[in-house]
Amino acid sequence: MSYDDEALGDIERSLSYLINQSPVEVYAIALDLLRDPRKPLPREIANGMERIARIAGRNSLRDPPLGVWTTGMHIKQDDYIRFTDYHLWCRIRLAQFLATADLIKKTGDEWIWYNTRCGVCPLTPTSIVVPTAALGAGKRPATWWVTYWEKVVALVGECPSEDPFTDGHIWDSTLRGLAKECPTCHETAAKEFPHFKDKLVNMITDIIDGVRMPFDDLPDLSKG
Ligand SMILES: [Zn+2]
Numbered sequence: 152m153s154y155d156d157e158a159l160g161d162i163e164r165s166l167s168y169l170i171n172q173s174p175v176e177v178y179a180i181a182l183d184l185l186r187d188p189r190k191p192l193p194r195e196i197a198n199g200m201e202r203i204a205r206i207a208g209r210n211s212l213r214d215p216p217l218g219v220w221t222t223g224m225h226i227k228q229d230d231y232i233r234f235t236d237y238h239l240w241c242r243i244r245l246a247q248f249l250a251t252a253d254l255i256k257k258t259g260d261e262w263i264w265y266n267t268r269c270g271v272c273p274l275t276p277t278s279i280v281v282p283t284a285a286l287g288a289g290k291r292p293a294t295w296w297v298t299y300w301e302k303v304v305a306l307v308g309e310c311p312s313e314d315p316f317t318d319g320h321i322w323d324s325t326l327r328g329l330a331k332e333c334p335t336c337h338e339t340a341a342k343e344f345p346h347f348k349d350k351l352v353n354m355i356t357d358i359i360d361g362v363r364m365p366f367d368d369l370p371d372l373s374k375g
Contacts (some may be wrong), residue, residue, distance in 0.1 A: 263340050
């Protein structure tokens with residue numbers, strides 16, 4: 152291992168360390184190293200940098216939407232514009248998915264929120280146009296579910312990631328409210344939601360992974 156390779160290994164470790172904290176900066180540095188034609192990276196380091204850029208790009212989706220590029224930023228303007236395009240595409244694809252996804256159970260009893268017969272939870276009035284397919288075309292979801300869904304969909308619109316479904320805050324407060332209002336639905340919803348969430352999160356992960364990163368079209372400059 153040459154001195155340069157060792158230094159690159161150190162940089163790789165530092166970038167990995169900062170990957171959650173400063174994803175945009177980490178992404179920019181990894182990208183610069185990846186495509187510097189004067190210094191082709193050894194294959195192993197190039198693979199590591201690409202992995203880091205990919206994770207950093209993914210992590211950046213959890214943060215508030217990117218603003219406009221300014222001169223003080225540690226990322227080139229062109230790269231930043233391509234990066235904001237990536238964010239935009241993730242938002243568009245997820246919005247399309249959440250508006251059209253068929254999240255109705257195919258077999259067995261329907262999810263409790265689409266099919267409660269508790270007689271306690273108010274149902275969405277038929278006069279209301281149910282805004283997304285995920286709320287169940289032709290169904291009358293419980294209004295607590297519609298409230299939950301609208302909140303997470305709004306968050307996904309800001310930060311296109313699995314987080315609004317996985318971090319649990321909104322769901323936890325939904326469940327707490329339900330525990331007071333309707334013990335029947337509360338118990339079943341608490342049991343069913345983890346299964347629903349796992350399916351949904353897997354689908355969301357596939358969609359985001361399907362959006363090409365801006366560097367996916369770069370020529371391979373690594374050596375070896
Ligand atoms: Zn109920």
